[in-house]
Amino acid sequence: MNNQELDNWHDYEVGSRREIVALLRQIGEKHQLVRMLVKGEADVCVTTILAVDPDAGTMVLDRSIDREQNERILSAGKVRCETYLDKIRILFTAEGLAPTLFEGNAALRADIPATLIRLQRREFYRMETPVSNPVRAILPLPLELGLGSAAFPLHDISCGGIAVIDHKNQLSTVIGEDLPNCRIELPEIGPVSVTLQVRNSLDMTMLNNKTSRRIGLQFVNMSRGGDAAVQRYITKLERERNARLAGLA
The missing domain is CATH 2.30.110.10 (Electron Transport, Fmn-binding Protein; Chain A)
Known part of the structure; x- marks a missing residue:
């Protein structure tokens, strides 16, 4: 700014x-x-x-x-x-x-x-989630993979959505597709249930030369309680990061 x-x-x-x-x-x-x-x-x-x-x-x-x-x-x-x-x-x-x-x-x-x-713009401040103790999002798999669901580690989180890492390229990358009945397990806060919409995807080459996929997902009609839980978790991450930067953690 x-x-x-x-x-x-x-x-x-x-x-x-x-x-x-x-x-x-x-x-x-x-x-x-x-x-x-x-x-x-x-x-x-x-x-x-x-x-x-x-x-x-x-x-x-x-x-x-x-x-x-x-x-x-x-x-x-x-x-x-x-x-x-x-x-x-x-x-x-x-x-x-x-x-x-x-x-x-x-x-x-x-x-x-x-x-x-x-x-009046939907711009959100993203916080990267811990790598050592990843936050999990339980997302439904496409029909061709059966009717089950799988856990995906979060890359980052904001008040507008999340990005997950899809190591096995299991999730849909169709922009605009809704994923209902998703659950994000926020440490010390609790689970948040929400519909997610696919907004973008990016194939990445990791340090070990393996490829992975980052998928950006937007919250759809998030409940007031879910909004509050996500905000509390982002606040928690900010405080922990600031404490580390100040050498107090």
Whole structure:
């Protein structure tokens, strides 16, 4: 996300103070992850909105678990932020950053942005799933392979869908085909049942020179509970990744 992109998205700009406050509050209440770009993609902090105070004109953000990154955020004075709300991408700039306390814990205070960008586009932030302990998706096999199902390891997951690795080339690659009665087994969260639609496929050559197939699948009519479970799992992956990056894991 750069200045040119923001200029291109001017048509999606929200300037209503009441609407901006309402959107920020919803992002906070739903515990949506906010990516804070300190120096572009090279320096990113994942945070959440803890509180919004329209009377004071400020909001409170969770601080980075990395002390040095926290110092970089404060010295920058303003940072770009991006998040999602009900699968709609939200972009804004957090300015006037200063240290504060929230419920006794250190946090960051920022000015409520004068404008924000709300993109009516289905773009989703993907998180790669662990390789050492793969997440499994139980998917139905094509009729020619019988009426059974098989387990496939996830490559990545987003609020919009998943990508699975099909080592034996068993799954259909017909774009737009629906796969009903699928089950994704999310560790520590539980299983999520959903219909998946084939969106793309890519044959890949692995390090051992064996070929494998990556298939992108979109959620179809995902339940509210399923949406929440996927969001919780992505949040869990983000926290674990950030802890590793900070050397705490």
